[in-house]
Amino acid sequence: MPKINSSAELEALRKDVLSSRDPLKPCIAVCTGSGCLALGAANLVTALREEIAEQGVESRIDIRETGCPGFCERGPLIVVYPDETCYLKVQPSDAKEVVQSVLEKTVIDRLLYVDPATGERLVHEMDIPFYKNQQRLLIGNNIKLDPTSIEDYLAVGGYAALEKVACRMKPEEVVALVKESGLRGRGGGGFPSGSKWEFTRNSPDPVKYVIVNADEGDPGAFMDRALLEGSPHAVLEGLIIGAYAIGAHHGYLYVRQEYPLAVENITLAIKKAEEYGFIGKNILGSGFDFEVEVAQGAGAFVCGEETALIRSLEGKAGEPKPRPPFPAVRGLWDKPTNINNVETWANIPLIINNGAAAFASIGTAGSKGTKIFSLVGKVKNTGLVEVPMGITLRDIVYKIGGGIPGDKKFKAVQTGGPAGGCMPESLLDMEVDFDQLTKAGSMMGSGGMIVLDEETCMVDFARFFLAFLADESCGKCVPCREGIQQMLTIVTDITQGKGREGDLDLLAQLTEVSGASLCALGKGAPNPVLSTMKHFRDEYEAHIAGRCPSFSCKELIAFYIDPDKCQACTSCARKCPATAIEGGKNQIHVVDQAKCTKCGSCLEACPPRFGAVKRISGEPLPPPLPKDARTVARGSK
Amino acid sequence: MSEIVLQIDGQEVTVQEGATILEAAQSLGIEIPTLCHHHKLEPYGGCRVCSVEVESRGRASVVAACLYPAEDGLVVTTKTEKLSRIRKSLVEMMMAHAPDSEPLLALAKEYGADKDRFKRNQSFCIHCGLCVRYCSEVKKKHALGFIDRGAKKRICFIPEIASKECWKCKECFPLCPTSALQASFVLTKSLTFGGEGEE
Numbered sequence: 001m002p003k004i005n006s007s008a009e010l011e012a013l014r015k016d017v018l019s020s021r022d023p024l025k026p027c028i029a030v031c032t033g034s035g036c037l038a039l040g041a042a043n044l045v046t047a048l049r050e051e052i053a054e055q056g057v058e059s060r061i062d063i064r065e066t067g068c069p070g071f072c073e074r075g076p077l078i079v080v081y082p083d084e085t086c087y088l089k090v091q092p093s094d095a096k097e098v099v100q101s102v103l104e105k106t107v108i109d110r111l112l113y114v115d116p117a118t119g120e121r122l123v124h125e126m127d128i129p130f131y132k133n134q135q136r137l138l139i140g141n142n143i144k145l146d147p148t149s150i151e152d153y154l155a156v157g158g159y160a161a162l163e164k165v166a167c168r169m170k171p172e173e174v175v176a177l178v179k180e181s182g183l184r185g186r187g188g189g190g191f192p193s194g195s196k197w198e199f200t201r202n203s204p205d206p207v208k209y210v211i212v213n214a215d216e217g218d219p220g221a222f223m224d225r226a227l228l229e230g231s232p233h234a235v236l237e238g239l240i241i242g243a244y245a246i247g248a249h250h251g252y253l254y255v256r257q258e259y260p261l262a263v264e265n266i267t268l269a270i271k272k273a274e275e276y277g278f279i280g281k282n283i284l285g286s287g288f289d290f291e292v293e294v295a296q297g298a299g300a301f302v303c304g305e306e307t308a309l310i311r312s313l314e315g316k317a318g319e320p321k322p323r324p325p326f327p328a329v330r331g332l333w334d335k336p337t338n339i340n341n342v343e344t345w346a347n348i349p350l351i352i353n354n355g356a357a358a359f360a361s362i363g364t365a366g367s368k369g370t371k372i373f374s375l376v377g378k379v380k381n382t383g384l385v386e387v388p389m390g391i392t393l394r395d396i397v398y399k400i401g402g403g404i405p406g407d408k409k410f411k412a413v414q415t416g417g418p419a420g421g422c423m424p425e426s427l428l429d430m431e432v433d434f435d436q437l438t439k440a441g442s443m444m445g446s447g448g449m450i451v452l453d454e455e456t457c458m459v460d461f462a463r464f465f466l467a468f469l470a471d472e473s474c475g476k477c478v479p480c481r482e483g484i485q486q487m488l489t490i491v492t493d494i495t496q497g498k499g500r501e502g503d504l505d506l507l508a509q510l511t512e513v514s515g516a517s518l519c520a521l522g523k524g525a526p527n528p529v530l531s532t533m534k535h536f537r538d539e540y541e542a543h544i545a546g547r548c549p550s551f552s553c554k555e556l557i558a559f560y561i562d563p564d565k566c567q568a569c570t571s572c573a574r575k576c577p578a579t580a581i582e583g584g585k586n587q588i589h590v591v592d593q594a595k596c597t598k599c600g601s602c603l604e605a606c607p608p609r610f611g612a613v614k615r616i617s618g619e620p621l622p623p624p625l626p627k628d629a630r631t632v633a634r635g636s637k
Numbered sequence: 638m639s640e641i642v643l644q645i646d647g648q649e650v651t652v653q654e655g656a657t658i659l660e661a662a663q664s665l666g667i668e669i670p671t672l673c674h675h676h677k678l679e680p681y682g683g684c685r686v687c688s689v690e691v692e693s694r695g696r697a698s699v700v701a702a703c704l705y706p707a708e709d710g711l712v713v714t715t716k717t718e719k720l721s722r723i724r725k726s727l728v729e730m731m732m733a734h735a736p737d738s739e740p741l742l743a744l745a746k747e748y749g750a751d752k753d754r755f756k757r758n759q760s761f762c763i764h765c766g767l768c769v770r771y772c773s774e775v776k777k778k779h780a781l782g783f784i785d786r787g788a789k790k791r792i793c794f795i796p797e798i799a800s801k802e803c804w805k806c807k808e809c810f811p812l813c814p815t816s817a818l819q820a821s822f823v824l825t826k827s828l829t830f831g832g833e834g835e836e
């Protein structure tokens with residue numbers, strides 16, 4: 001492919017790409033994102049290709065392997081074009097029927113989404129409530145793109161934003177546009193991106209760098225992975241535009257170690273972009289030069305913190321550095337450096353193409369555009385969701401997430417990653433907005449969202465994040481290294497029934513010390529504790545009094561078989577891995593508390609119509625029936 | 638180099654650009670406690686007992702005086718109840734490691750810290766990094782370093798270098814605020830250097 005040297009050549013190329021494509025030709029788009037791959041998408045692709053070959057219809061059906069559209073839980077997922085028919089949980093054994101239906105223009109009912117509310121089968125992606133209530137400006141393209149194909153990206157208007165910027169805008173104008181859009185960083189802090197670009201641009205040193213932060217360390221989060229795997233050119237285009245605006249000629253993508261497919265796709269995207277002349281010397285004839293390199297993360301959570309990331313890129317230990325100086329003034333190799341999150345960069349082409357006003361028309365006064373969340377936990381529909389800022393938490397949990405599975409009750413939703421916070425039912429109508437979330441004691445973070453139901457113990461949940469942070473602290477400064485450890489010890493004691501009067505005051509004092517930490521990891525570490533203590537203080541107090549209200553802290557609960565309800569069916573005794581259940585045929589079963597490991601197998605094994613197994617917490621355990629009183633009294637038979 | 642005017646505990650002070658809050662305070666004779674700071678070494682920011690409150694462009698925060706660069710118009714407060722509570726807790730956390738450390742005992746006295754507030758931790762090290770930094774910055778030998786992270790972070794002599802360099806130097810021993818570094822070295826020596834380099 002010869003290099004593109006001008007706006008005109010780019011438009012000619014785009015015309016070529018589009019004219020070589022027949023929009024009416026059937027195409028089966030198969031998600032081969034990491035989620036669907038784990039569910040066997042690769043075999044599905046093979047089966048579909050074989051079926052197409054067998055029927056000799058290669059010329060009549062295309063196959064496209066795409067990135068993740070978000071509904072991973074129902075994968076492997078396919079969308080058949082041009083009708084955009086969406087099939088879920090598709091197996092290789094379905095390949096024949098799928099190909100047949102594409103040729104015959106029919107729909108396979110059994111692979112469609114069934115609306116649980118109405119029982120109706122929904123044909124198109126956009127009819128499914130999970131998608132319908134989203135606004136997918138960024139990940140919506142994923143299913144339309146083969147991430148390894150730059151032509152696919154050009155076909156959906158790719159690199160038009162770069163052309164507009166490099167050929168027709170001054171760098172200052174680009175910075176002004178991004179400022180005007182109100183875009184704020186998606187990596188956690190929510191700093192206004194345009195202002196950050198301006199600081200870096202205005203730093204006197206002529207050598208500057210731009211960095212994509214793709215270290216994505218929050219447990220369970222995969223927004224950035226989906227973007228890099230599914231739409232690498234969009235991230236790249238944003239980065240090149242940013243480099244132009246800031247005046248940087250060298251960029252880095254720092255990608256989390258555990259993301260091999262993301263590294264592969266972005267590396268290929270860079271190579272293609274170089275071939276076409278979107279990266280390299282004299283980009284699109286504008287005179288602007290730019291190079292990009294991919295670096296793999298060092299594997300520690302704290303390396304996602306910008307100054308630690310920069311040190312890690314320099315080949316040093318990934319420890320945060322004090323700010324100021326900020327990277328915009330002295331960053332990589334002591335040069336002015338602008339670092340943004342993957343999703344932040346991915347928004348840039350959108351802002352350039354549609355204008356700052358269009359972007360700013362979405363969202364709240366202080367938070368513009370959309371945000372991608374990784375919705376997990378106790379909701380019916382889990383996956384990646386992209387929503388307009390300003391949507392309520394309730395809409396995300398209930399309209400998109402479909403509510404809580406089973407007939408369990410909602411308890412809280414956690415956002416902001418390990419240093420985020422939990423919001424109770426009473427805050428569900430809060431709007432998703434940087435400042436609102438912070439005010440509620442949580443934060444936007446990079447987009448983790450965990451829904452908790454009544455069975456989650458909030459004290460144990462706080463303990464989980466403290467334990468994560470204690471391991472992931474870089475260990476340099478005392479308030480973080482020692483402070484988190486001390487908070488963890490106290491909270492762990494509380495979950496183990498060793499809590500004492502005064503522990504909550506001590507915890508509150510320790511949270512104050514965290515403020516003296518060097519970086520935001522240490523400073524944010526008390527948030528899980530603070531927010532749960534604020535909204536669920538009764539749970540802490542209950543634990544100190546010896547009771548776990550959610551029946552989840554093992555040291556505070558016991559499993560007990562109600563002798564009046566036990567029918568001696570022996571189900572529980574057979575399932576108990578610790579052989580802690582005494583009983584036999586016609587014998588009322590009894591849990592030997594000394595042997596019980598509190599795994600809960602008996603509770604699950606007991607047939608619901610008997611419901612004899614109970615969890616007890618904070619109350620005295622009734623004494624076991626004497627051995628000679630255990631024969632089951634059966635009704636007259 | 639331009640001059641910078643800031644305010645510390647209500648007093649105005651002029652310093653050269655690049656000076657830290659700690660240096661500015663010292664020029665006024667205002668004392669800020671330090672522990673991991675050493676005049677021969679680059680500021681580090683580990684112990685945080687030098688924490689002070691600053692207000693800059695309407696935002697208040699707690700920062701380390703030994704590191705934070707003086708800025709024009711910065712308003713610094715070095716003594717507040719909040720800072721005393723923070724320093725007290727920091728000292729108590731470090732005393733869980735090194736209850737007999739002299740500098741810590743002195744700070745404990747000043748801030749009313751209770752050395753038994755937290756459960757005793759078997760590792761003596763408070764991670765001030767003085768030994769590690771002195772060896773690399775002043776002696777340029779890099780004979781010891783930190784390994785691992787979080788609560789598992791610890792100092793470690795690098796046997797290949799330590800066996801050649803340490804026995805004739807030992808200049809880091811007196812820097813250690815816990816006076817336990819020497820014990821650690823002796824232990825490392827006996828375990829890894831064999832008879833080599835014996836005095």
Ligand SMILES: Cc1cc2nc3c(=O)[nH]c(=O)nc-3n(C[C@H](O)[C@H](O)[C@H](O)COP(=O)(O)O)c2cc1C
Pocket residue numbers: 184185186187188189190191193213214215216217218301302303304305306307339340341342344345446519520521
């Ligand atoms: C402990 C810690 C971990 C972080 N991890 C990430 C991360 O994985 N990805 C990310 O984009 N930002 C992360 N950040 C935020 C970055 O420091 C930085 O604010 C961000 O990359 C700036 O980009 P933005 O302005 O586009 O959000 C982390 C911050 C802290 C304190």
Ligand code: SF4
Pocket residue numbers: 302319320472473474475476477478480481517518519520521522523
């Ligand atoms: S706050 Fe934690 S992660 Fe940040 S520098 Fe201090 S010890 Fe390291």
Ligand code: FES
Pocket residue numbers: 031032033034035036037067068069070071072073075076077
């Ligand atoms: S990976 Fe296929 S839908 Fe997410």
Ligand code: FES
Pocket residue numbers: 670671672673674681682683684685686687688701702703704
């Ligand atoms: S003296 Fe400033 S952090 Fe230790």
